Amino acid sequence: MELLEMPSPTLSRRAWRADFTASIVVFLVALPLCVGVAVASGVPAELGLVTGIVGGLVVGLLPGSSLQVSGPAAGLTVLVFEAVRQFGLAALGVIVLTAGLLQILLGLLRFGRWFRAISPAVVEGMLAGIGLVLIAGQLYTMAGATAPAGGLGKLAGLPELAGTIFSSAAAWTAFAIGAGTILVMVLWSRLPGRVRLVPGALVAVALATSASLLFDLPVQRIEVQGLLGSINPATLGDLAKLGDIALLGTVLAFALIASAESLFSAAAVDRMHDGPRTDYNRELVAQGVGNSVCGFLGALPMTAVIVRSSANVEAGARTKASRVLHGVWLLLFAALLPATIGIMPLAALAGVLVHAGFKLLPLRKLVPLWKRHRGEAVILVVTALAIVVLNMFEGVLIGIALAVIKVAWQASHVQVRVKDTGSGPIKVRMSGNATFLRLPVILDKLEALPNGRPVDLDLTGVHHLDHACRIALMAWADRNENVDIVQPEQLTQQ
Structure with missing residues (x-):
């Protein structure tokens, strides 16, 4: 054998x-x-x-x-x-x-x-x-x-x-x-x-x-x-x-x-x-x-x-x-x-x-990359230009930082849906990952709600709520009367 x-x-x-x-x-x-x-x-x-x-x-x-x-x-x-x-x-x-x-x-x-x-x-x-x-x-x-x-x-x-x-x-x-x-x-x-x-x-x-x-x-x-x-x-x-x-x-x-x-x-x-x-x-x-x-x-x-x-x-x-x-x-x-x-x-x-x-x-890759993944193309170009303008080490660090920021931005995707039937409380449902990167968008949506109306803020669809967003939401709720916040147990422990 x-x-x-x-x-x-x-x-x-x-x-x-x-x-x-x-x-x-x-x-x-x-x-x-x-x-x-x-x-x-x-x-x-x-x-x-x-x-x-x-x-x-x-x-x-x-x-x-x-x-x-x-x-x-x-x-x-x-x-x-x-x-x-x-x-x-x-x-x-x-x-x-x-x-x-x-x-x-x-x-x-x-x-x-x-x-x-x-x-x-x-x-x-x-x-x-x-x-x-x-x-x-x-x-x-x-x-x-x-x-x-x-x-x-x-x-x-x-x-x-x-x-x-x-x-x-x-x-x-x-x-x-x-x-x-x-x-x-x-x-x-x-x-x-x-x-x-x-x-x-x-x-x-x-x-x-x-x-x-x-x-x-x-x-x-x-x-x-x-x-x-x-x-x-x-x-x-x-x-x-x-x-x-x-x-x-x-x-x-x-x-x-x-x-x-x-x-x-x-x-x-x-x-x-x-x-x-x-x-x-x-x-x-x-x-x-x-x-x-x-x-x-x-x-x-x-x-x-x-x-x-x-x-x-x-x-x-x-x-x-x-x-x-x-x-x-x-x-x-x-x-x-x-x-x-x-x-x-x-x-x-x-x-x-x-x-x-x-x-x-990457002459042949750049145009298809721009069409399919524009963020990746931007990282590629900025990294290359940074190496030319500064040096290789700093250029690579800038590229890595941009890649991390891009991932963080994509990972912090959050949706804010507003449902107003005209009677009863306004229902606001958030879902996704609420981080400081998306805080301006969240506050713009909330501050655009009519004053004086009761609001039900549902956070059960939120997977992660960072400290900056939590503080901002609490401050917004304190400024507005009749705001009822519903959040799952895991968010209260974060």
Whole structure:
């Protein structure tokens, strides 16, 4: 009987071949993104590869989700860039390490499933805001220019950037390379499936690099420090920076945003395959372990990345082996071919990230969402704009606050029905949840009743009566004679 339950050697060989092929595909997808995210974050390019390697070799072996792939994410680029600008590159390791430890704690306390309770509109708005800032910032890199600080500054400077592109041959050349990279990626996505097994980002960067070398174009290229030279392990002295309240706020932002993005990615990946479902608490612990290792090495933070994860599933991956092997290929590339990074044009990698930024914008979802759930659409747009105007952490907090207010408003739905037969007392029946949010509506109805007439106020249909409403109703009854209030026992005990 045990022999019948064991997988056949043929099935094992098929699974191994599928995982091996998928790992190559994921590696080719991850390579330009790891480098591009690092450069856009204002850190050495090799640190993006370090995070990708840890995502494969460390997180890839841990339990949680079997097929999603972790690494540096475009979604954290803006936050990392601002953290490095504000606290310095040396503090990045401490921030990521502490955020990872916080993720481990949240996972052990079984908070993983609660991240799924975050409003999808807030998450979509967060990604949209990140996408807008990412696009605006990388447009400057595509032209070989320095981006202004802040989301509003980047957007406000775009007209001047356009003038620079059309007036400077060097800026026009660099921008053309970036725009060509985007065009290749867009066209590549429309080719047959067999062709698209080779990732469009890799093809686009390879073509841009070849063209810049062939025609000896005057474009900026990536500075290479070497894998070991770029690693900056966190020290005990760096831990003293945790006394900075602003830095702790950044830690919290890293932990919450990375966790939410990873677990939402896990939910999306689970819908793409029929294999084992994700254990969200274990996945949160795995992400925390990965970020702790990345922080110790002074590398970029990681999340589960939907682009790499979907490529892994679509390439036919069966087990964790595919994501572990992709980490092996990244390690071999970083160790054996580091000089290859140095010939890539910055404009081409900026084009890859502009394309990734557009994918973060929910352009197709916004109009249907506005038609069906207008409140959710408002939360999405306000969250995105708040991230652009303020920063990511404050923007997300504003989005969550709006989502809570929306739920509270909907939960406080109350109806006030008035029945006046012309003789006898006026019958007023309230039903629903009477909270301070609906108090103006309730008082408008009651104060519009004719003076001097007896009133029977029936509260038996009210499920919840908060303190503010109770005080207001009692005060209204004291001001009016002949008011008889009927309420169930549970309301008298609230």
